[in-house]
Amino acid sequence: MKGVSFDLAMSLMAGVFVSLIMLPMIALFSATSVGELVNQFRSTAVLSAVVISLETSLIVVLLALCLGIPVAYLLAMKEFRGKEILDTLVDLPVSMPPLVAGLALLILLGQNSIVGSTLSNYGISLIFSKKGIIIAQLFVSIPFLIKSTRVAFESINKNVTSASLTLGASKFYTFKNVLLPLAKNGICAGMVMTWARALGEFGATSMVAGCIPFRTETMTVAIYQDVMSGELTSSIAIALLLTVFSFTLLLTFKSRFKRQILL
């Protein structure tokens, strides 16, 4: 009897959680009509925001792969001085408010800093540009890829790596043919999380890239701008698109991941 009550209490809590997630979604979906949505998606401003968001977030995923996998490899497989510091640095963007991250990037890349002015001398301007969006999104989202990939590397049996080496394979061959394939699921999970985080990034992006329509206005920035200027219908349309996109992305990944585990 006690066991049943316990399960019931747990289920009730889970019910509260489901309501917490589902009710805002339902509210969002019920706030507009299909006709209105179609109209909004014909608007060039909305389409531009969608394209900018997809473009920048996909580049961020690629950059995160290039930078994140080596960091995850080092953290998972090697012992070295300063490992704890590197580990903390990976966690920092997650715990730091995006606005603070954006402010830090703005100061670093602005004309008044050494980095900003040097880049400016070479004709490179990162502030208020798509490059700025990418840097801001990368800053806040890369930890998701690193952490997920690190766990994947750590879960690989060390003897499997040693076996590859004793069979004559170099470290690079082993990395390419053993470690990467075995960490594939973790890397994919990290990519999905990074992509979702980059797509949903608002605070740091708006600080670094501003809100210039057709140039730096991402979907999340557009939602904010539209709400502030009273254009609720277009913000709802973009919000719905983001929600459906994120949900589909996660669902697709989860079903694929589950199938692979069953195999």
Added chain:
Amino acid sequence: MGIVLKDILKSYNGRPVLKDLTLEVNTGEFHVLLGPSGSGKTTILSIIAGLVRQDKGDVLIGDRNVSGLPPEKRGIGFVFQDYALFPHLTVFDNMAYGLRVKKVEKNKISQRLGYYLGRVGIEREKDKFPHQLSGGQKQRVALIRALVTEPKVLLMDEPMSNLDALSKETIADELKSIQQETGMTTIYVTHNQDEAVLLGDRVSVLNHGAIEQIESPDELFYHPKTEFVARFVGAKNILKASVIEIKEHEAVVLVDHEGLNQPFKLQVKKYPIFEKGKGINLCIHPEKISLNRENEAGGNNVNRVMGKIIHKTNNGKAVKVTINTGGMELHAVIPKDIFDFEIHENVWVSFAADAPHPLCGKTCRAPYARRRCLNEMRNERL
């Protein structure tokens, strides 16, 4: 190619694991490293393979000092305790891995693997993944994966510890015959004395990072030279005694073991280390002890002690018996078909004069040039 380890020192976090260890394994030899957990067996293999770097000392494979080389350049084959198969590759791809690394042609890979797959009877499993295989099949795949690249030496880290008794026996036979066919120098790590006897040409017994004894399996099991080796190989009868008389070929010792009610004399074979009045530890292998009823003669055995059976366990082919002989326990292993004693029965415990041998720490049954008995060394100095 032979393997030489010279003065290998290895510590983990300041705790020494190997202490100036020196070992020579001959070309084509099947050498077994036998020892309890934590004795440093796996560390030795890892150092030979280059997976762990020693703090001091050299590793030679053939004539080449490989101490500074990474694992992939050492030309070794390694079979891991947990098989360490690549879980994302099929059986065929696992076995072909080393050959592909060496860029061997596809048709040659198929040809070579075809032979080995047939040799150990796993052709039908070649397209399966490791998780679909039994323990024995995984072991065979791991073995072939290491062998197909034709390494100079083969290192095996407790490869049969996860197998059932039947698979163990079959794989041990296959392993020994493949090793004899290829003549590959092999170092095999185990804590199981049966595996050591079955497979080894020579066995090294390790204790706390040092080799206590290197000998052929028969010598090791019937003539252990240290108390640790004796206990580890199951020769539990260690008697504390002192030499009271030395004759031409034999000696008389007085057993005065701790807990013994009444000291008794034994007639034993004379060993070079014997000196009148000197305290020694004698070891008697349980299989060299006979039991006779009170009214029976002890055969040709010159030594007889009365005792009472206090414990017996049946392990299938033999009965392990513990006999209390006036406060001291002796252990005997008697073939099951000739054992007809009851527990608490009084029996004569008898053994021949050459059954006990001293635990002097040195080999004395080796060819004369290699005898290192303390007595002889002293004589040499004089």
